[in-house]
Structure formats: structure tokens, C-alpha cells
Amino acid sequence: xxxxxxxxxxxxxxxxxxxxxxxxxxxxxxxxxxxxxxxxxxxxxxxxxxxxxxxxxxxxxxxxxxxxxxxxxxxxxxxxxxxxxxxxxxxxxxxxxxxxxxxxxxxxxxxxxxxxxxxxxxxxxxxxxxxxxxxxxxxxxxxxxxxxxxxxxxxxxxxxxxxxxxxxxxxxxxxxxxxxxxxxxxxxxxxxxxxxxxxxxxxxxxxxxxxxxxxxxxxxxxxxxxxxxxxxxxxxxxxxxxxxxxxxxxxxxx
Ligand code: PEP
Numbered sequence: 001x002x003x004x005x006x007x008x009x010x011x012x013x014x015x016x017x018x019x020x021x022x023x024x025x026x027x028x029x030x031x032x033x034x035x036x037x038x039x040x041x042x043x044x045x046x047x048x049x050x051x052x053x054x055x056x057x058x059x060x061x062x063x064x065x066x067x068x069x070x071x072x073x074x075x076x077x078x079x080x081x082x083x084x085x086x087x088x089x090x091x092x093x094x095x096x097x098x099x100x101x102x103x104x105x106x107x108x109x110x111x112x113x114x115x116x117x118x119x120x121x122x123x124x125x126x127x128x129x130x131x132x133x134x135x136x137x138x139x140x141x142x143x144x145x146x147x148x149x150x151x152x153x154x155x156x157x158x159x160x161x162x163x164x165x166x167x168x169x170x171x172x173x174x175x176x177x178x179x180x181x182x183x184x185x186x187x188x189x190x191x192x193x194x195x196x197x198x199x200x201x202x203x204x205x206x207x208x209x210x211x212x213x214x215x216x217x218x219x220x221x222x223x224x225x226x227x228x229x230x231x232x233x234x235x236x237x238x239x240x241x242x243x244x245x246x247x248x249x250x251x252x253x254x
Pocket of ligand 1: 009011167171172173174175211212213214232233234235236
């Protein structure tokens with residue numbers, strides 16, 4: 001049995017400690033009893049201090065990006081070691097906005113992933129296709145290529161500690177969600193690749209989140225699918241009530 005995992009990606013929103021606290025105080029109240037779902041929130045770096053209100057609760061702190069070196073002349077970057085001093089446990093890597101706007105490659109994400117694992121962070125690695133790629137029937141090719149590059153040379157004990165987030169780019173921030181069947185089909189394909197690369201046990205243990213316009217009104221039907229183990233949530237994670245409703249949708253058995 002895989003435990004559900006739901007993460008909130010605040011992107012470049014709620015960027016002050018106070019803005020983080022305003023949401024989190026209410027959110028903690030709403031979900032404090034929930035222990036059968038792993039929950040994390042990834043605020044902007046400037047709100048990580050404000051997010052320390054989460055310490056000693058069932059909600060963990062995530063970050064949205066990191067660099068693969070420890071220290072040095074890397075202007076504007078932040079390392080896994082620095083994040084750990086702020087109680088960060090989860091790290092989102094390879095989000096499509098990082099890949100597309102900031103030109104991160106599979107090779108860079110692979111280096112970040114290995115460093116995150118070495119430092120004991122819990123990586124959440126995003127993969128997903130563009131609309132044109134889906135419409136051209138290339139979704140599986142894209143997923144395979146991204147997995148080969150992003151997870152290159154990862155050992156079994158490393159991949160097992162990694163969460164994969166399938167996020168079709170055409171569904172992110174657009175209000176257009178993949179149908180539960182569309183999402184589950186890709187999740188099943190991801191497991192197929194994991195089984196070929198590692199083994200059946202590894203493939204069935206790894207948690208795969210769906211991301212792309214997950215909202216309170218569609219979360220339950222997505223989470224009911226066999227291969228969907230939770231969600232990576234952008235817009236709907238910014239307000240306590242909507243994010244809590246999504247988490248509650250994951251508390252029921254499939
Ligand atoms: C995301 O940022 O990963 C995401 C899925 O955003 P949204 O839920 O707003 O589509």
C-alpha cells in the first residue's frame with residue numbers, strides 16, 4: 001500500500017513570512033488530525049522562515065528548487081545544505097516552469113536529484129508533456145526520454161526515495177485537468193518503465209503524484225485511480241480551505 005502524498009507548490013506567491021503564516025495558521029487547524037496522508041508545502045525561499053510555524057506538525061516544509069553544488073560562486077542559487085538549515089525536507093525538482101522558463105535540462109535535474117538524495121532531502125521530480133506533444137501522440141516518448149535523462153544512473157535505493165510528479169504542461173495553471181483515465185494511463189506507463197529499469201517491487205512502491213489544475217472538485221476522482229498516489233497542487237494550495245479540501249479527498253481508501 002502506497003501512502004498518499006500531497007504537496008503545495010506556492011510558486012512565486014505568498015513571498016513574505018507573514019503571508020505564509022496567514023495561510024498556514026488556518027491550514028494547520030484544518031488538517032492537524034490527518035495522519036494517513038503525507039503533506040508538504042513549498043513556499044518561496046523568502047517565506048521558508050515563516051513556514052517554520054509548521055515545525056512539530058504533520059505538515060512538512062518543501063522548497064521549489066536548489067543547486068547541485070554546496071557553496072561557491074553561483075549567484076542567485078541556493079544549496080541543499082542551506083535548505084536543510086531551514087528544516088526543509090522535500091525538494092521539488094524539474095518543474096516544467098524550471099525546464100521551460102529557466103532552461104533546466106534533464107542533465108541538470110539529474111545532478112540536482114543526486115545531490116538532494118545525498119543530502120537526505122526527499123525529492124519530488126516533475127515530468128510531463130507539452131500540448132503539441134500529446135496531440136502528436138508523443139506523450140509516452142516524452143515521458144520515457146525525460147525519465148531516462150532525469151533518473152540516469154540512479155540506483156534502486158535512490159529511486160525508491162524519490163516521488164515522481166506527472167504534470168502534463170497543458171494542465172498546469174490552465175484550469176484544464178487531465179481526465180483521471182488520461183492521468184492513470186501515463187502513471188501506469190511510468191511504472192512500466194520503472195519495472196523494466198529496476199523491478200516490479202520497486203515499480204509498485206514508488207509514489208506518483210498527479211499535478212495540473214487539481215482542485216477540490218476533481219481531486220477525489222483523480223485519487224481514486226489505481227496508479228495515482230496524490231497530487232502536486234499549485235493554485236489551489238494558496239488558500240487553506242481549498243488545499244485542505246484536496247487533502248481530505250485523499251484520506252479515503254481507494
Ligand atoms: C504546479 O505548479 O505544479 C501545478 C500543478 O499548478 P496548478 O495546480 O495551478 O495547475
